Amino acid sequence: MITSRSTTEPTIMECPIGVVGTGVMGASLARNLERNLKQPIAIFDLNQEKVDVLLAQHPEADLRGFSEVGEFVGSLKHPQVVLLMVPAGKPVEAALASLCAELEPGAMVIDGGNTHYIETEKHIAYAAQHGIKFIGMGVSGGEQGALWGPSLMLGGDPSVWEALKPLLEPIAAKAEDGQPCVTLVGSGASGHFTKMVHNGIEYADIELISEAYTLLRSAGLTTKEVATELSSWNQGKNRSFLLESAVEVLSVKDPTHEGSLVDHILDQAKGKGTGAWTVMAGADYGVAVSIIGASTFVRSASSAVREREAWLHPEGEQTPRLNVSPTTIRDAYFTARLIAYQQGMSLLAAASAENNWGINLADISRIWRAGCIIRAGFLGDISAIYENDPESASFTATEPFRGQVIAGMHSLRQTVAGASLAAIPIPALATSLNHQTLLETPRLSTALVQLLRDYFGAHTFERTDAAGSFHIVWEDDRQQIQTSS
Ligand SMILES: NC(=O)C1=CN([C@@H]2O[C@H](COP(=O)(O)OP(=O)(O)OC[C@H]3O[C@@H](n4cnc5c(N)ncnc54)[C@H](OP(=O)(O)O)[C@@H]3O)[C@@H](O)[C@H]2O)C=CC1
Ligand SMILES: O=C(CO)[C@H](O)[C@H](O)COP(=O)(O)O
Structure with a gap:
């Protein structure tokens, strides 16, 4: 009919x-x-x-x-x-x-x-x-x-x-x-993979903005003042649809009670799966999408009502006081956001190489400049970096972002330290700090990880001074043997 x-x-x-x-x-x-x-x-x-x-x-x-x-x-x-x-x-x-x-x-x-x-x-x-x-x-x-x-x-x-x-x-x-x-x-299937990663970044940015909101409230701002503060962040290349959306939703008064709508919303978030799929893809392709992971698991932890009740702090809903300035929180957020976008880009690059999809990161950042949920003013600069060097290992390691990350790390450190001392949970900001610090550290604790794996499971290890794989005969004379060249 x-x-x-x-x-x-x-x-x-x-x-x-x-x-x-x-x-x-x-x-x-x-x-x-x-x-x-x-x-x-x-x-x-x-x-x-x-x-x-x-x-x-x-x-x-x-x-x-x-x-x-x-x-x-x-x-x-x-x-x-x-x-x-x-x-x-x-x-x-x-x-x-x-x-x-x-x-x-x-x-x-x-x-x-x-x-x-x-x-x-x-x-x-x-x-x-x-x-x-x-x-x-x-x-x-x-x-x-x-x-x-x-x-x-x-x-x-x-x-x-x-x-x-x-x-x-x-x-x-x-x-x-x-x-x-x-x-x-x-x-x-690269179109759907790209959209999945887009949503993973969406999860991360939503969580980072929400953590920044909590920190600003703990620093003494009212919800209305937070909306004004976020509005001042949403300028030039730093502007984004999600920041603009946060300003808008935080400005809404509750239709039935005094105060802002956000104050009457249950603090338990859910999702339809694309964030979790991105985390699983990160694990499959060996790419650290840890900020997306933290942002996905915050939703799970927030919804674990019985476990939260079992641990609920006796002081209840008292807002902790934070001694970090709004400007420092802003710079911490801007830095963490770039690191989160980078994790998404790294996953796209790895999956494309593995599947021969031929994904062009310059094109992707170009078509994310408008229309989508993660559109932001800095995507044009990301696109230009990948246009200039399609194999770039990291847009954040390239100017103008490199300087921004280096300058912002101090604020990210101050913010995470301040929040930790004030007992304010900020998993996405803390994970961003740790991820970037890890990238900047010349020697990581993973040397011991290698050795422990070899000790209990003969998984072999690689050395700093010779090519190939090695194993220690732990149960005998502890001689080193080369298992592959
Ligand atoms: N909502 C959003 O903001 C976004 C959604 N998406 C994705 O787009 C897709 C659609 O989402 P959305 O529009 O929100 O979903 P809705 O549930 O609003 O609409 C889906 C429609 O499809 C109908 N339908 C289900 N099965 C069939 C079928 N076999 N043949 C014909 N019609 C069918 C449903 O009918 P009935 O009501 O009877 O079930 C319903 O009317 C989803 O994959 C979603 O994840 C992507 C981007 C943003
Ligand atoms: O696809 C989208 C935007 O591009 C949806 O808004 C997004 O999937 C929402 O995801 P979730 O419900 O898991 O938070």
Whole structure:
């Protein structure tokens, strides 16, 4: 059944793209596509009511609604292009299976949801059996971004990008220089991997801002004053969407009680999985994403209600007093934020090398300049560093960031020390300090780690003065033997 309000005639091969899933993101993206492509857009949802509501609420948009997959597919121009905006997991599998039965070989199915990249690899193989290209595409920007300009991270081959460019560039966010925030980030599942890492950085920055808020409150500022302080931080290259969002949410008064809304919010955060996936990917690829880890586990620890109750401090909710200035907290936050972005970039580089995805970090930082949740004023400078040196080991070790990190480390140290003495938990700031200190330390405690592993498990060790692997015959004469050259 066709439920389009825009036409009484059946829609056959008129739509350049169809959207499956008309929830928060799908509805906004369908409207964005219609507004920018100025062509009818097909929409389909298992929940017919959602389609009807969308059509009723937006009579100005030429959206063609369908309740039957065959008719939905029949409304698409060739090559057929479908954008899936359904929850990850079973809904993607179910939607893909029903589409593969209807679409013609050569069709393209884009999954714009937050699907785990390993699942994406399976979907690519499944669709290929039907001659269909499955494309994992990270979409960031939330509901408003989807409507007015998201950042889009596409994974696939160059022919897919050529075909989809005319559909995606018009709907993507535009950076200050007018460039659209969409690109082919690499092959295979790299689009979804990139979005996952984006969300990992999002977890870290949200936690760092939240810790800075707590510290500023402990330093004696009211919530209103914290909002003003954060607003003063949100300038020039330091500005970011998340800082701007913090200023906005901290300025909201509680609708039912005295004071700020934030004072009446339960201090137990949850997540939908992308932060944890980033931590697991870090472990898989051997990249320290420790700040993202700390930020993910804060949410778990905050929600461990029984354990927290068992340890609750007798002084209850008294705010500890912190003797660190707002300027020092600001510089600590700016420094930790750069270190967190670097961890995400390092993970992208490692996974790309391992999978031959061909991810270009300059392009990724370029398309994160607008539209996405982690957009920030300094991403243009990060992009320039990777443009100049695609193999750069670390943008933070390169100017202008190197000088900023060196200058900011003292503030980060003062802040972490002050918070520790005042018994204020700041896992993300503390982890940033430790991670950066580790990178700057000429000789680490991991020498003893090597030796202990060899002692109990004959895992061998490497030496500073000779190549190859060695083992000590611990239980005998403690001779050193070379196990490989
Ligand atoms: N919300 C956000 O800010 C962002 C979300 N994302 C990701 O985008 C994806 C979609 O998110 P969102 O729009 O928030 O989700 P919603 O739950 O709001 O919308 C999903 C819609 O898809 C429908 N649906 C489920 N299964 C099928 C199917 N097999 N065929 C057709 N329609 C189906 C659902 O119907 P029903 O209601 O009956 O279940 C629902 O209407 C997720 O992967 C999410 O993680 C990405 C970026 C930001
Ligand atoms: O994808 C997004 C933004 O780009 C979502 O906002 C993000 O996934 C929220 O994650 P969580 O609910 O786990 O905090």
